[in-house]
Amino acid sequence: MDVALLAEGTYPFHPGGVSVWCDQLVRGLAPHRFTIYSIIGGDDREPIWDLPENVTDVHSICLWDNAPSPKRPGSASASAEIQSAFAQLVTSLVEPEGGPAFFDALHQLFVLSQARPLNGALSTDASLEVLLDVMGVAGPADRSLGDDHRPVMISEARLALDLIEHQLRPLFVPPPEVDLCHATANGLSILPALGAFWARKTPLVLSEHGIYLRERYLSYDAATYTRAVRSIMLRFFKRLTWVGYQIADAIAPGSEYNRQWQEANGGASERIRPIYNGVDAANFITCPSEPDVPTLVWLGRIDPLKDVETLLLAFAKVRRSLPTARLRIFGSAADYNRDYLKLCEGLRDSLDLSQSATFEGRATSVVDAYHAGHIVLLTSISEGFPYTLIEAMAAGKPTVATDVGGVREAAGDAGLIVPPQRPDQIADACLVLLGDAELRRSIGRAARARILSMFTLEQSLAVFGDLYREVTGRISSAPVFERNRDGTREQLDIGTHLAPDGPLYAESELSPLVGS
Amino acid sequence: MATHKGKRAVDPKPTPDAVGLLHWVVSDPRLAEVCAAAVDPLEVAARLETFGLSSRVAEDMFGYRDVFSAAHAVYTSVPFEDTEPPPPQPEPMGRPLDLLRGALYAIPAVFFTVVVNGFGVPTRWWVLLVGLTVAWGISQAVAVVGWALRGRGDERSDSLLACTSILVTAAVCLGVALAVRSTLGGTEACVFLAVALGAYIAASGVLLFHGAEWLLGFSLVPAIVGSILGQGVISHRAAAWCVVASAGLVLVAALRPLASRRWHLPSLRSVDWQRAAKFFVYGIGCGLLTSVVVGFGTRGTGTGDAMVIAVMPLLLTLGLMEWHLRSFRSRATAALSTTSDLRAFARRVHGAMFRSVGTYAAALAIVSVVALIVGHERHAAMAPLLLGTVDALGICFFLALLLASSGQINRVLVSWGATFAVLGATLAITWAERGHVTATAGIAALLLAATVAIVTLAGLSRRVLSSPLSY
Numbered sequence: 007m008d009v010a011l012l013a014e015g016t017y018p019f020h021p022g023g024v025s026v027w028c029d030q031l032v033r034g035l036a037p038h039r040f041t042i043y044s045i046i047g048g049d050d051r052e053p054i055w056d057l058p059e060n061v062t063d064v065h066s067i068c069l070w071d072n073a074p075s076p077k078r079p080g081s082a083s084a085s086a087e088i089q090s091a092f093a094q095l096v097t098s099l100v101e102p103e104g105g106p107a108f109f110d111a112l113h114q115l116f117v118l119s120q121a122r123p124l125n126g127a128l129s130t131d132a133s134l135e136v137l138l139d140v141m142g143v144a145g146p147a148d149r150s151l152g153d154d155h156r157p158v159m160i161s162e163a164r165l166a167l168d169l170i171e172h173q174l175r176p177l178f179v180p181p182p183e184v185d186l187c188h189a190t191a192n193g194l195s196i197l198p199a200l201g202a203f204w205a206r207k208t209p210l211v212l213s214e215h216g217i218y219l220r221e222r223y224l225s226y227d228a229a230t231y232t233r234a235v236r237s238i239m240l241r242f243f244k245r246l247t248w249v250g251y252q253i254a255d256a257i258a259p260g261s262e263y264n265r266q267w268q269e270a271n272g273g274a275s276e277r278i279r280p281i282y283n284g285v286d287a288a289n290f291i292t293c294p295s296e297p298d299v300p301t302l303v304w305l306g307r308i309d310p311l312k313d314v315e316t317l318l319l320a321f322a323k324v325r326r327s328l329p330t331a332r333l334r335i336f337g338s339a340a341d342y343n344r345d346y347l348k349l350c351e352g353l354r355d356s357l358d359l360s361q362s363a364t365f366e367g368r369a370t371s372v373v374d375a376y377h378a379g380h381i382v383l384l385t386s387i388s389e390g391f392p393y394t395l396i397e398a399m400a401a402g403k404p405t406v407a408t409d410v411g412g413v414r415e416a417a418g419d420a421g422l423i424v425p426p427q428r429p430d431q432i433a434d435a436c437l438v439l440l441g442d443a444e445l446r447r448s449i450g451r452a453a454r455a456r457i458l459s460m461f462t463l464e465q466s467l468a469v470f471g472d473l474y475r476e477v478t479g480r481i482s483s484a485p486v487f488e489r490n491r492d493g494t495r496e497q498l499d500i501g502t503h504l505a506p507d508g509p510l511y512a513e514s515e516l517s518p519l520v521g522s
Numbered sequence: 523m524a525t526h527k528g529k530r531a532v533d534p535k536p537t538p539d540a541v542g543l544l545h546w547v548v549s550d551p552r553l554a555e556v557c558a559a560a561v562d563p564l565e566v567a568a569r570l571e572t573f574g575l576s577s578r579v580a581e582d583m584f585g586y587r588d589v590f591s592a593a594h595a596v597y598t599s600v601p602f603e604d605t606e607p608p609p610p611q612p613e614p615m616g617r618p619l620d621l622l623r624g625a626l627y628a629i630p631a632v633f634f635t636v637v638v639n640g641f642g643v644p645t646r647w648w649v650l651l652v653g654l655t656v657a658w659g660i661s662q663a664v665a666v667v668g669w670a671l672r673g674r675g676d677e678r679s680d681s682l683l684a685c686t687s688i689l690v691t692a693a694v695c696l697g698v699a700l701a702v703r704s705t706l707g708g709t710e711a712c713v714f715l716a717v718a719l720g721a722y723i724a725a726s727g728v729l730l731f732h733g734a735e736w737l738l739g740f741s742l743v744p745a746i747v748g749s750i751l752g753q754g755v756i757s758h759r760a761a762a763w764c765v766v767a768s769a770g771l772v773l774v775a776a777l778r779p780l781a782s783r784r785w786h787l788p789s790l791r792s793v794d795w796q797r798a799a800k801f802f803v804y805g806i807g808c809g810l811l812t813s814v815v816v817g818f819g820t821r822g823t824g825t826g827d828a829m830v831i832a833v834m835p836l837l838l839t840l841g842l843m844e845w846h847l848r849s850f851r852s853r854a855t856a857a858l859s860t861t862s863d864l865r866a867f868a869r870r871v872h873g874a875m876f877r878s879v880g881t882y883a884a885a886l887a888i889v890s891v892v893a894l895i896v897g898h899e900r901h902a903a904m905a906p907l908l909l910g911t912v913d914a915l916g917i918c919f920f921l922a923l924l925l926a927s928s929g930q931i932n933r934v935l936v937s938w939g940a941t942f943a944v945l946g947a948t949l950a951i952t953w954a955e956r957g958h959v960t961a962t963a964g965i966a967a968l969l970l971a972a973t974v975a976i977v978t979l980a981g982l983s984r985r986v987l988s989s990p991l992s993y
Contacts, residue, residue: 048674071793131989135864146561149602157862160990161610164858223568228559228605237561244562266577270564270590341675387572409576425574 007038007474008062010182010202012195014045018053018064020340021368022307023393024190024215027283029055031188034467036060038474041184043067043198045176047342067179067198069172084122091115092128093136096170099241100144105272108245109252112177116201119178128171137170137238138163144237158234165231166238173242181205186478189250192218193243196250203253209477211470212254213281215390216411217267219247221311224388248272255477258470260390261412279473282412283391284466285400287458292402292450293377300324300331300440303379303403305369305394306386308339313408314350316429317385322357323433328440332362334378336369376401380446381439386410387426395421396461399453404446406435416461420452540595543584546575547596557596558603567593612856616845623730624841626738630722631837633745633765636752640762643715646708647817652699653719654816655809660691661727662805663798668731670794678786681779684728688721688776695720722769725776734775741771800931804922807938811915811968812836814945818964819908835889835909836916842885843920847927850878855993868988875987879920879980886916911965914972921979928992930982937978945971 011017017028032040041063048070057064095111098104118124141158176194181201188211189195202208222243226236251257251273258281259265265278302321306312314335321333339347347365354363369375376382382398382405389411396416398405407413408426417423422435439446548554553573560566567589570580577588586592638645664687671679699716702708729738748756748764816833853874861867890909918941922934948967952959959967986992 071791129991131864131991134990138862138864146602147563149561149597155604159859159862160857160864160867161855161859164990164993219564220568220571223562223565224572228556229607232606233559233561233604240561240565244564263576266588266590270567388568409574409579410571414576414578425579426572428574 007186007478008041008184009035009038009474010041010043010184010187010198010208012043012045012187012189012198014191014193014195015047015340016190017044018042018055018057018061019044019046019051019066021054021338023283023390025055026393027215028190030284030286030463031467031470032061033058034463035471035474041065041182043176043179043182043195045069045194065179067176069175069194084118085127087114088118088124088127089130089132089136091118092133096137096140096238099238099245100140105245105248105252109249112197112200112249113204115174116177116204120180124178125175126171128174129167133171134160134163134167137167141166141234141238144234144241146233146237147241155233162232162234166235169235169239170242177201182208184208186211186474188474189213189254191215192247192250193222194246196246196253200249200253209255210253211256211258211473211477212250213258213260214264214268215260215283216311216388217259217264217390218250219243219271220267221388224311244271256473258473261415263412263415264390280412281469281473282415282461282466283393283396284461284463285393285396285457286463287400287454290373290376290397290400292454296380296443296446297332297378300328301379302331302333302381302383302436303336303376303398304333304383304385305336305372305375305398306384306392307343308335308337308347308350308365309343310346311386311388312337313385313387313427314346315353316427316432317383318350318353318357318359318363319429320383320385320432320436321363322359323429324436324440325359325362327433327437331440332379333359333364334375335363335365336367336372336375338368372397373401376403379403381406381436383432383436384408384413385426385432386413389413391416396457400457402450402454404439404449405453406432406439408432417453418456420449420456422449538585538591538595539583540599543580543586543592543595544599546584547600554600555603555605558600559605560597563590563594563597566597569593570596610855610859612853612859613851614848615852616848618845619735620845620848621841622739623735624844625838626735626742627726627730628834628837628840629742630726630745631833633749633768634719636745636749636758637715637762637765640752640758640760640765641711643711644709645715646706646712648702648706648708649699649712649716649719650816651810651813652702652716653695653723655806655813656695656698657691657720657723657727658809658812659802659805660687660694661724662808663802664724665727665731666801667788667790667794667798670790670797671788676786676788679788680732682786682788684732684776684779687728688724688773691724692717692721718769722772725773728776729772732779737775738772741775742768744768744771797931800935801926804926804931804934804938807935807942808919808922811918811941811972814968815908815911815915815965818961818968833912835886835893836912836919838889839882839886839916842882843916843923846878846882846920847923850874850924851927851993853877854987858990858993864990867990871988872984875924875983878924879917882920883913883917886913907962907965907969911969911972914969914976918972918975918979921976921983924983924987925979928987930986930992933982933986934979937975937982940978941971941975944974 011028011032013024013028016022017025036058039060039062042061043065045067046069048068051066053064091111091114094107095115098107098111101107115124138158138160141163173194174197176197177200179198179201181204182198183206184202185208187199187202187208189199190213192212192214196210196212199208199210203210222240226239228236231239248271251268251271254277257268257273257278259268259278260280260283262280265280268278269275302324304317308314317333321331324331351365354360376398382394382403384392384395384405384407386392386408387410391412395405395407395413399417399420405417405421407417407421407423409423410426414423422439424431424435439449547557550573553569556569557566560569570589570593575589575592580586580589580592584592586595634650637643664683668683671683695717696713699713703713726738729735745765745768748761752758752761812833819833854871857867857870857874861870890913894906894909922937925934945967948970949959949964952963952967
């Protein structure tokens with residue numbers, strides 16, 4: 007089977023949990039051939055992962071490359087079509103039931119992009135004017151702005167146009183010619199899958215580790231973006247992720263907890279099937295010895311979602327009780343998080359922890375990194391089913407983790423769970439574990455046993471293998487479907503929709519999905 | 523408890539504790555602030571989760587079905603309160619330092635004649651053309667590449683870029699000068715002078731790119747002192763050696779990143795090469811136009827000194843050009859964040875453009891009048907036409923700079939094409955009619971071409987720069 011694995015900001019150009027998962031997936035499902043579509047910021051890069059032989063190709067889709075110049079749409083009528091589709095797209099963002107119109111506008115843009123390059127073609131004064139009008143009425147959903155709000159400025163519309171135009175670029179790539187699309191996240195990753203869906207009815211499996219929309223809500227914060235920009239962009243992401251849930255044949259959140267987010271944004275519950283990440287336990291041996299000084303270990307991407315600030319504040323409190331304690335932070339920051347790393351280093355220094363808390367970069371051996379401490383910490387404010395946690399558990403380490411996403415499902419009663427953003431409680435949990443060697447050992451044993459019984463790589467891969475067969479089998483027995491309002495699918499007339507010699511993208515190819 | 527039908531009653535779901543929930547939210551000012559600024563109930567749900575209110579906690583603590591129903595209660599109860607991030611800062615206004623930058627770049631034109639006179643070099647008109655044109659083109663290309671690399675956080679390529687810029691400029695100047703000499707004649711000294719001029723301009727461009735104005739100024743001190751003293755206190759030859767010393771210092775200063783030994787091969791994309799090529803052509807155009815005026819002007823005035831005086835208004839106002847470019851962009855970007863109507867924005871930009879171009883043109887005219895007075899004795903017949911042409915070129919360059927800095931380099935190149943077409947056609951017609959082109963006819967042809975360029979560029983600028991997408 008040929009599979010297009012669609013990723014954003016992860017495999018094979020960046021480290022991190024999702025990249026680990028992708029690597030495990032393509033290696034573990036080796037009979038299948040994978041083509042990677044990787045959406046990246048703007049840098050031309052070389053893959054940092056060794057790609058297995060069953061990865062047949064890697065397409066990097068740069069969101070922010072310096073496109074030479076806006077491409078001319080070709081003719082006045084083509085330009086009018088592009089403007090019309092874009093106007094429909096942004097107008098649908100403020101319509102109460104705008105989901106179908108949004109979906110239809112994406113379809114129009116996709117069809118237009120297959121005839122001519124659209125990168126940059128949406129950046130016009132006309133687009134800006136439409137966006138200004140729309141943003142003028144796009145306040146908070148169902149919430150009064152009050153009377154004294156200021157009008158939307160051109161700079162805000164300009165920023166929103168820039169963001170939307172660049173975020174749409176993955177829609178304009180030639181659609182993958184594969185048997186199955188597997189998106190590793192909702193949001194931008196589903197855009198190439200949409201193309202494949204319209205062009206060939208290619209089925210889609212949608213995995214979500216963290217919840218894409220939830221993380222957009224957290225990253226588009228009021229300290230960085232104005233109300234007008236946040237309102238329009240978050241509406242855009244809400245619509246886009248809704249579309250992802252509508253077209254996916256199977257939705258696989260990384261945890262049961264995250265299922266509720268998908269349902270809250272239009273995911274049909276019968277198509278949602280949580281699939282936990284798994285660990286190759288053979289790679290995570292236990293180690294009976296511990297460091298000489300009380301040591302905490304944290305491993306992950308340096309990213310605001312991982313809340314390294316709370317980690318440092320908690321460690322500062324631990325140091326007040328245990329002055330010899332150390333904190334070893336393993337992980338690197340992506341280019342766009344360099345400022346966050348500096349902020350964290352500044353906080354560490356201001357807490358007088360520069361000698362005891364060290365940023366050690368990406369770990370050369372994650373197992374050794376886990377064993378470098380007495381306890382492994384996870385302080386995230388948003389998670390799917392974190393590798394840091396299950397790997398540390400597999401290595402027999404006691405853990406203290408924040409109660410977000412699938413953490414509770416992963417840890418069960420084999421780890422300490424604390425609320426997020428509560429440094430005092432995190433510190434207290436650490437002090438309890440650091441002060442009781444027997445408790446550490448018993449939790450470590452229970453943690454490893456839990457992983458071996460519930461979260462192995464083999465189990466995870468087997469479920470995905472079955473899901474691939476199930477989804478493609480379902481499709482192959484009835485090649486072309488349209489989904490009805492109630493979520494059922496009905497067969498369409500192949501002749502009118504995928505005529506080999508006819509137009510590839512008939513306007514009536516897909517009725518808009520109903521209900522947002 | 524039993525119902526009247528005898529079945530056990532199910533305990534009713536506890537009433538959600540909205541007061542308790544809101545109290546919990548406002549007890550943490552950070553949470554209260556983000557909930558008040560939320561634009562969607564789901565955003566509140568995301569925020570509540572990050573503060574520990576999962577669905578389980580929402581049910582256990584406050585009796586809500588899940589985090590979403592709790593979030594909805596918070597969203598509808600808490601009044602919206604906008605939290606504005608700091609407004610975007612407009613680009614900085616022009617500074618007096620910009621004047622200095624322009625002067626530092628332009629002053630060496632004076633030194634050119636000091637060297638020629640001091641060493642008695644039998645110079646030819648094409649020396650300035652080759653050195654200036656080649657260096658201008660390559661400097662533009664290198665600057666574009668340099669800024670692109672810096673935009674990606676790559677400052678490690680500076681050493682290689684500086685070295686390459688100077689060496690390539692010198693090499694290209696050498697090749698072109700040798701080719702020109704074989705066609706038009708000249709001495710080896712002319713070739714050497716063209717190469718030295720090109721290398722110097724490239725080196726000073728490198729220093730300005732690195733923001734090392736003070737270093738460039740310091741390096742030029744010997745030349746400035748020598749040129750002044752050369753008016754009677756020391757010999758012309760000694761003054762020329764002072765200029766050579768300055769040129770050497772500038773070269774050494776420009777190559778100082780080499781001492782860091784931080785060699786790094788930049789990773790350039792095809793788009794970088796394309797942009798560099800376009801800016802190279804743009805720079806070549808600027809250099810050629812300036813060289814044409816210098817070439818005909820020298821023939822008309824007969825002396826290098828007089829020509830330098832004629833070109834001085836343009837050179838001395840290069841800094842003013844940069845100042846007003848920055849000020850224009852600052853006003854335009856300020857209008858972006860304070861205007862909510864596209865037509866009002868266009869009006870403000872037109873006003874800013876008129877102000878900047880008008881101020882620059884007025885300053886150029888004043889300096890030209892001064893130059894006219896200073897050069898009156900030597901080239902009275904030629905000066906008004908020559909200065910008018912130089913002024914037209916100045917305005918033309920300023921408009922081109924406005925467009926190029928707004929990402930409209932393609933339009934500038936089209937204008938350059940039209941300009942050279944007009945210039946070439948006019949010169950060809952003159953040649954066909956008279957069998958030769960006099961200096962006055964050449965300058966007049968250039969004035970006509972520059973006027974066409976001004977009209978074209980002004981029209982384009984007015985249209986393109988009124989679009990917010992140009993910033």
